Amino acid sequence: MNKYQVTLTRSSISCSETQIRTLQALGLKKINQSKVFNDSEAFRGQVRKVQHLITIKKEK
Numbered sequence: 001m002n003k004y005q006v007t008l009t010r011s012s013i014s015c016s017e018t019q020i021r022t023l024q025a026l027g028l029k030k031i032n033q034s035k036v037f038n039d040s041e042a043f044r045g046q047v048r049k050v051q052h053l054i055t056i057k058k059e060k
Helices: 017-026 041-049
Strands: 003-008 034-038 054-059
Touching: 003 041, 017 041
Parallel strands: none
Antiparallel strands: 003 034, 003 054
């Protein structure tokens, strides 16, 4: 199963409430904070919702 490192790169100050809740669900609170996730459909949907605020790198 693929793993991805997600890093919050932009502030969520002017984002909609649903985007802020998506970031909270991903566990990203501070800029430059990173988390590693397994690939799943739910994860892909969350990433698509906030793709303009994060960067994604595939882990080996």
